[in-house]
Structure formats: C-alpha cells, structure tokens
Amino acid sequence: MTRLPSLLVPFALALLVLPLAAGASSFAGTSAGSASGASSNSSGSSSGDDKVILAARDDAAAFVASDGQIRGARLQAALVHLREQDAAARESSDLALAQALLAR
Template sequence: MPTLRLLSAAALLTLAASASASSFLVTTDAIVGALKATSDLTSDATGSLRNNKIVREARDDAASFVASEGAIRGVKLESAFDAIRQQAPQLQASDAQLAQAILAI
C-alpha cells in the first residue's frame, strides 16, 4: 500500500508540474504577443510621424515648449500636435509627451 501511495503522489506531482509549465508557456506567449502588437503600433506611428514635414518642422517649437515646461507654445508645435492626433488617434499622450517625442524623432 505505501508503494501505491508513493507512485500516486509522484504521478500527481508530475501532472501538476506539467500543467504549471504549460500555463507558464501560455501566459508568456500572451505577454510576448501583446508587447509585439504594442511595439508594432508604436513603430508604425513613429515611423510615419518621422516622415511628416509638419512634425519635423516643429522641433524648435517643441524644444522651447519642453524647456519652458509648457509656457511657450509655438504655432508649428500646435500644428504638429493636431497632425499627430489626427494621424494616430489611438495615442493617448499629453502635450508634454508629444513634444518630447517630437524631439526624439
């Protein structure tokens, strides 16, 4: 009888480890898939914005905006904000974040 219990316990531990490993793989695959989708979306948005003339021309205004902590808002920067929000409405970014992104492009 003790041998049967020992074998049963070993079988249950093996099944539990197998279920845990496959659960880990499914969770990992889901996280990696979500990160890839986010990365692809961000790459598409920044790639098209990098080629946008309005956004490129707003760099000086963006620098002034960031340096003044939002006090200086140039016309070119406002146009760039409008263009970005029309082109990528899924981006939920503040003006400060957009200005910093313009500087990074």
C-alpha cells in the first residue's frame, strides 16, 4: 500500500474539510465582509485588506485541516487584522475565522 508523503496529508485533509467551511459563509458574508467594507469606505480602497486575507488562505486551509495544529504567520496576521476591524470577529474562535476566510 502506498502512503502519502507527510507534507500532502494536511492538504488532503483540507480538501475534505473545505465543504464544511461553507457553513461558515454566513459569517464571511456579514461580519468578515463588513470589516473590509468598512475600511474601504473610510480609506477609499480595500486592496490592502484583500491582500492580507488572500495571503492567508493557504495558511487557513492548513489550520482547518490540521484542527488548529498548523498555524502560519499569514493566518495569524489575518486573524489580528479581522479582529481589529470587526467586533464580531473578536468574539469568534480562530477556527471559525479560518473557515470564514476559506469560504470567501
């Protein structure tokens, strides 16, 4: 029997978990979405916000797939950013926010 290289296991798990992240889409559409909307209204551009969030997607997938064992620096930066911008994000767990990032 052939074994998957250990590096591929988190990504294989991410593919299995991604459909579950769809349940977090209501959060991504309201709370997390309003964070970037609020900053774009005040600054005229949300490209900086989008870059932080988009850069964290791979880290978020690894975090969700590993049940929180793999925490990348880009995910950490996005979590801090979301919590600075949105009160609802401050009340959410890291896992819920990571799932919302994947659902965006």
